[in-house]
Amino acid sequence: MTRTNAYGHLAQGDRAYGNGVAGVVTAGVAxxxxxxxxxxxxxxxxxxxxxxxxxALTLAYDGRVVAEGLDVSIPxxxxxxxxxxxxxxxxxxxxxxxxxxxPSAGAVLLDxxxxxxxxxxxVARTLGLLPQSSVAPDGxxxxxxxxxxxxxxxxxxRQWSADDERVVGESMAATGVADLAGRLVDELSGGxxxxxxxxxxxxxxxxxxxxDEPTTYLDIAHQIEILDLCARLHEERGRTLVAVLHDLNHxxxxxxxxxxMRAGRVVASGAPAEVMTAGLVEEVFGLPCRVIDDPxxxxxxVVPAARRRTGEKAS
Amino acid sequence: MxxxxxxxxxxxxxxxxxxxxxxxxxxxxxxxxxxxxxxxxPVVAGIVAVRPRAVAVGIGCLLLxxxxxxxxxxxxxxxxxxxxxxxxxAGGGGPAEDFVVRELRLPRVVTALVVGAALALAGxxxxxxxxxxxxxxxxxxxxxxxxxxALLVVVAGGGSAALAGxxxxxxxxxxxxxxxxxxxxxxxxxxxxLVGIGATAVLTGVNGYLLTRGxxxxxxxxxxxxxGSLDGRGxxxxxxxxxxTAVLVPVVLLGCARPLAITEMGDDLARGLGVRVQGLRLxxxxxxxxxxxxxxxxxxxxxxxxxxxxxxxxxxxxxxxxNLLTAACVGAALLTGADLAAQRLFGDHxxxxxxxxxxxxxxxxxxxLAAQRKAGRI
Numbered sequence: 017m018t019r020t021n022a023y024g025h026l027a028q029g030d031r032a033y034g035n036g037v038a039g040v041v042t043a044g045v046a047x048x049x050x051x052x053x054x055x056x057x058x059x060x061x062x063x064x065x066x067x068x069x070x071x072a073l074t075l076a077y078d079g080r081v082v083a084e085g086l087d088v089s090i091p092x093x094x095x096x097x098x099x100x101x102x103x104x105x106x107x108x109x110x111x112x113x114x115x116x117x118x119p120s121a122g123a124v125l126l127d128x129x130x131x132x133x134x135x136x137x138x139v140a141r142t143l144g145l146l147p148q149s150s151v152a153p154d155g156x157x158x159x160x161x162x163x164x165x166x167x168x169x170x171x172x173x174r175q176w177s178a179d180d181e182r183v184v185g186e187s188m189a190a191t192g193v194a195d196l197a198g199r200l201v202d203e204l205s206g207g208x209x210x211x212x213x214x215x216x217x218x219x220x221x222x223x224x225x226x227x228d229e230p231t232t233y234l235d236i237a238h239q240i241e242i243l244d245l246c247a248r249l250h251e252e253r254g255r256t257l258v259a260v261l262h263d264l265n266h267x268x269x270x271x272x273x274x275x276x277m278r279a280g281r282v283v284a285s286g287a288p289a290e291v292m293t294a295g296l297v298e299e300v301f302g303l304p305c306r307v308i309d310d311p312x313x314x315x316x317x318v319v320p321a322a323r324r325r326t327g328e329k330a331s
Numbered sequence: 332m333x334x335x336x337x338x339x340x341x342x343x344x345x346x347x348x349x350x351x352x353x354x355x356x357x358x359x360x361x362x363x364x365x366x367x368x369x370x371x372x373p374v375v376a377g378i379v380a381v382r383p384r385a386v387a388v389g390i391g392c393l394l395l396x397x398x399x400x401x402x403x404x405x406x407x408x409x410x411x412x413x414x415x416x417x418x419x420x421a422g423g424g425g426p427a428e429d430f431v432v433r434e435l436r437l438p439r440v441v442t443a444l445v446v447g448a449a450l451a452l453a454g455x456x457x458x459x460x461x462x463x464x465x466x467x468x469x470x471x472x473x474x475x476x477x478x479x480x481a482l483l484v485v486v487a488g489g490g491s492a493a494l495a496g497x498x499x500x501x502x503x504x505x506x507x508x509x510x511x512x513x514x515x516x517x518x519x520x521x522x523x524x525l526v527g528i529g530a531t532a533v534l535t536g537v538n539g540y541l542l543t544r545g546x547x548x549x550x551x552x553x554x555x556x557x558x559g560s561l562d563g564r565g566x567x568x569x570x571x572x573x574x575x576t577a578v579l580v581p582v583v584l585l586g587c588a589r590p591l592a593i594t595e596m597g598d599d600l601a602r603g604l605g606v607r608v609q610g611l612r613l614x615x616x617x618x619x620x621x622x623x624x625x626x627x628x629x630x631x632x633x634x635x636x637x638x639x640x641x642x643x644x645x646x647x648x649x650x651x652x653x654n655l656l657t658a659a660c661v662g663a664a665l666l667t668g669a670d671l672a673a674q675r676l677f678g679d680h681x682x683x684x685x686x687x688x689x690x691x692x693x694x695x696x697x698x699x700l701a702a703q704r705k706a707g708r709i
Binding site: 116138140152153 | 598
């Protein structure tokens with residue numbers, strides 16, 4: 017396990033991992049989409065650090081401080097999952113990384129530059145966000161909704177190109193919604209709709225993609241389906257994914273890099289096998305548990321203790 | 332008019348879920364279907380065209396508006412057939428016809444066209460900005476602000492040019508005040524609605540007070556203006572409005588329509604896609620307030636066009652999105668049609684156009700509520 021402030025080390029470790037999978041582009045998935053190495057457009061001033069990190073972030077809503085002096089770094093080409101109890105600031109952190117919340121102190125650095133100083137559309141071609149709640153307009157079709165992901169690539173005088181069309185088709189194919197292209201989004205099931213939103217985020221063609229609780233409100237089968245999809249996008253396209261998840265076992269199974277937060281601080285970060293220990297779960301969630309090997313994958317599996325102790329500390 | 336401030340409170344508060352805001356459309360691009368090529372790679376076929384239905388509705392309404400305009404030009408104490416009107420407009424009429432058409436009647440029709448389009452555009456912008464189908468400048472206080480400005484001029488004994496100026500100034504000042512009051516680290520739809528309703532109530536009271544302060548003749552003139560009338564509009568009324576809309580409309584349609592459609596999907600998503608949401612809201616609020624104020628300056632606070640036209644546009648096009656351009660066409664058709672009806676339907680007794688739009692618009696709204704209730708959505 018790596019404690020915070022060690023992100024030089026983390027970055028190195030995970031880049032090594034990233035390089036390992038970068039070449040694995042599986043056949044059968046449309047191959048035209050930008051992969052992580054394509055880099056987007058902000059990438060001229062790159063140091064050795066990770067492309068996306070938060071530096072001494074203080075995050076607040078209306079003056080109520082959620083997190084203070086928060087340092088996080090997202091290893092390149094990782095599937096990073098942020099876990100933590102309710103109200104620990106994980107969604108807030110994601111919103112700050114996606115620049116939808118401006119930090120009251122500190123900065124989110126994308127390729128070494130403060131995201132707030134970069135042109136909004138330029139950032140939107142490098143860093144995508146799928147927020148927790150988005151409104152699908154009434155009467156919009158699947159293909160139209162996915163097409164909106166092309167917005168940052170479009171110009172006033174060149175609103176729809178063959179390129180846009182190709183990317184929309186490929187994004188729908190990659191998420192398995194191509195057959196639904198002409199259907200109205202209102203008519204779809206929850207799982208289908210979430211895949212459509214992910215297709216929209218894919219159509220944005222960003223090497224970095226942030227997902228805020230992508231599996232919430234879905235049944236278990238659809239949760240696994242969405243996470244499998246994310247894992248495939250990460251492995252086959254070399255995209256850097258950052259997701260907030262509630263289910264620790266899903267996090268441990270799918271993440272290549274785990275960030276555990278509690279009360280606005282990063283408690284631990286690193287590979288799931290190292291981070292996800294009974295001690296950490298107790299420290300972060302106040303939940304006594306055992307951690308065993310997932311019989312399917314060998315990743316950590318958190319099994320809550322059968323009965324809570326009395327007088328345990330609140331989370 | 333005073334009642335207007337109160338009744339929509341509940342509807343504004345609960346309108347969005349009740350109506351189910353019919354939102355967005357990133358332009359009317361529409362990939363139609365997916366086919367698979369021999370290589371098995373999916374391609375979206377049918378080059379993403381503008382939705383034909385939206386184009387048809389827009390063009391249809393524009394033609395309807397022009398037809399109403401021609402009929403209006405042909406009606407009056409010196410009746411002319413549509414063919415004569417068109418011939419005169421093309422330059423083939425006699426001096427008398429030329430004078431009647433170009434100097435007396437055309438300015439009124441042009442004013443009606445532009446006021447209708449401007450009001451509808453302002454309404455469509457506000458409905459989309461506040462994500463509420465009842466978010467129109469009449470209900471958010473901007474029109475009342477314009478009326479206050481105009482009434483102040485009336486009480487001070489100013490002429491009609493000053494009255495128009497007062498209306499624009501009143502609308503803009505009200506817009507700035509509401510914007511500042513609703514601002515809290517960003518502009519949010521529900522705060523704008525609530526502050527707007529408060530402003531409407533206050534300004535309605537102020538307007539009532541100003542009416543009682545005016546002398547009888549002035550108060551009567553003010554009442555006519557408050558109802559919304561196109562009587563006796565000349566080029567001096569139409570031209571400032573034309574010039575302003577010629578600047579504002581392209582800014583709104585070309586610069587803001589697509590990001591506005593994106594923003595309807597949620598602020599976070601829009602920011603993630605690179606829309607500068609707060610900047611967009613500022614520009615659009617300013618444009619919509621200006622459009623509504625200028626329209627009020629030219630024709631008075633004509634009621635319900637701003638509210639009704641965007642709804643009609645969405646229902647007819649069945650296209651997601653703010654449907655800004657279509658709404659403007661519908662607004663132009665509505666106001667020219669209402670003006671024609673106001674002149675023609677009641678014999679010698681000409682009505683101010685605001686009476687007709689009020690009755691039509693109010694009736695439409697009641698019908699809409701009834702239909703929605705039957706459909707189980709309210």
